[in-house]
Amino acid sequence: MNPFQTYDARILEIKELTPREKLFTLRFVDPEINKEFTYKPGQFVIVDIRGFGEFPISLCSSPTRTGYFQLCVRRVGRMTKYMHKLKEGDIIGIRGPYGNGFPMEEMEDSNLLLVAGGLGMAPLRSVLWYALDSGKYKQIYLFYGTKSYEDILFRDEIIHLLKHGEAMNCRVKLAYEVESPSCIYLEKGFAPKVCKGVVTDLFRGEELDVENTYALICGPPVMYKFVIKELLDRKLTPGRIYMTLERRMRCGIGKCGHCIVGTSTSIKYICKDGPVFTYWEALSTRGLI
Numbered sequence: 001m002n003p004f005q006t007y008d009a010r011i012l013e014i015k016e017l018t019p020r021e022k023l024f025t026l027r028f029v030d031p032e033i034n035k036e037f038t039y040k041p042g043q044f045v046i047v048d049i050r051g052f053g054e055f056p057i058s059l060c061s062s063p064t065r066t067g068y069f070q071l072c073v074r075r076v077g078r079m080t081k082y083m084h085k086l087k088e089g090d091i092i093g094i095r096g097p098y099g100n101g102f103p104m105e106e107m108e109d110s111n112l113l114l115v116a117g118g119l120g121m122a123p124l125r126s127v128l129w130y131a132l133d134s135g136k137y138k139q140i141y142l143f144y145g146t147k148s149y150e151d152i153l154f155r156d157e158i159i160h161l162l163k164h165g166e167a168m169n170c171r172v173k174l175a176y177e178v179e180s181p182s183c184i185y186l187e188k189g190f191a192p193k194v195c196k197g198v199v200t201d202l203f204r205g206e207e208l209d210v211e212n213t214y215a216l217i218c219g220p221p222v223m224y225k226f227v228i229k230e231l232l233d234r235k236l237t238p239g240r241i242y243m244t245l246e247r248r249m250r251c252g253i254g255k256c257g258h259c260i261v262g263t264s265t266s267i268k269y270i271c272k273d274g275p276v277f278t279y280w281e282a283l284s285t286r287g288l289i
C-alpha cells in the first residue's frame with residue numbers, strides 16, 4: 001500500500017452520534033489494500049471527496065479491529081457538510097495513514113490517563129479501544145468533558161464503560177456543562193464518576209502514580225492549559241504528557257508547509273512531526289500550544 005496514493009473506500013455504515021457528528025465506517029474497495037491497511041492510534045487520514053476537495057480526519061477506530069476503519073466527522077464547513085450528505089454505499093478517496101500517532105509500545109505496562117474534551121474523544125477512542133483490546137496497559141482512566149448529554153460522543157460505549165469499565169481496569173469519569181434530565185439521571189446512577197462541571201473538575205481528589213502514568217490529551221485549544229496545570233500540580237513530568245494537536249492542513253505529508261509552527265531554532269510540521277507532541281516539545285516550540 002502506497003501511503004501517498006488515494007484509494008477508493010466504501011462507506012459501510014453511517015451513524016449519527018450527535019446532531020453535529022456522524023460516525024462513518026469504511027472499508028477499502030480493493031481487498032488487498034484492506035488487508036494491508038494498518039495504523040497507530042493518533043494517526044489521521046486525508047479524505048478525498050473526488051472533484052470537491054480534501055481534508056484531514058483522525059482515525060477513531062482501533063487497528064486491533066481489522067477489516068474496516070472509522071472516522072467521526074463534525075459538520076463545520078464546506079467539505080464536512082458534503083461528507084454528511086453522503087449515503088451508505090457511496091465511495092470516497094482515502095490516503096494515509098499520516099502523522100506519528102501515540103507511542104503505544106513505549107507506554108506498555110503503564111497506566112494511561114486519557115483526557116478528552118468534545119471532539120477530542122475521537123482520536124482518544126482509538127487509544128481506548130487499543131488499550132482495552134491489547135490488555136498491555138495497567139489501569140486506564142478516561143476523563144471526558146462534554147457540553148451536554150446530546151454532545152457525548154460514542155454515548156453507548158461511554159455508558160457501558162461507566163457501568164462495567166472497572167472489570168476491564170478502565171475507570172471512566174464524565175463532566176457535563178449544561179444540565180438536563182438525562183445528565184442528572186446519569187449523575188444519580190454513577191456518582192461520583194459523573195458531575196456537572198468541566199473536565200478539570202474530574203481531577204478533584206485524584207492522586208496520580210506519576211512514575212507509572214502517561215497522560216494523553218485531546219480537546220479544544222483552551223482546554224490544554226488547564227489540564228496541563230492539573231497534571232503538573234500532581235508532579236507528572238512534561239515528557240509523560242502527550243497532546244494531539246490540530247492545525248489547518250493541506251498535503252498532510254510535510255510538503256506544502258501549511259502546518260509549520262515554531263521559529264528557526266525549533267520548527268515542527270504538525271502533519272509529519274505530530275499531530276502528537278509531548279508537553280516537553282510544546283515548551284521548546286513557539287506556537288505549538
Ligand SMILES: Cc1cc2nc3c(=O)[nH]c(=O)nc-3n(C[C@H](O)[C@H](O)[C@H](O)COP(=O)(O)OP(=O)(O)OC[C@H]3O[C@@H](n4cnc5c(N)ncnc54)[C@H](O)[C@@H]3O)c2cc1C
Nearest residue numbers: 055056057058072073074076077078079080122246247248
Ligand atoms: C490532524 C487532524 C485531525 C482531525 N481530526 C478530525 C476528526 O477526527 N473529526 C473532525 O470532525 N475533524 C477533524 N479535524 C478537523 C477537520 O479537518 C476540519 O474540520 C475540516 O477540514 C473542515 O473542513 P470544512 O471544509 O468542512 O470546513 P472549512 O470551511 O474549511 O472551515 C470551517 C470552520 O472550521 C475551522 N477549521 C477548519 N479546519 C480546522 C482545523 N484543522 N482545526 C481547527 N479549525 C478548523 C475553520 O477555521 C472554520 O472556522 C482534524 C484536523 C486535523 C488537522
Ligand code: FES
Nearest residue numbers: 250252254257271
Ligand atoms: S500539511 Fe503540508 S506540510 Fe503539513
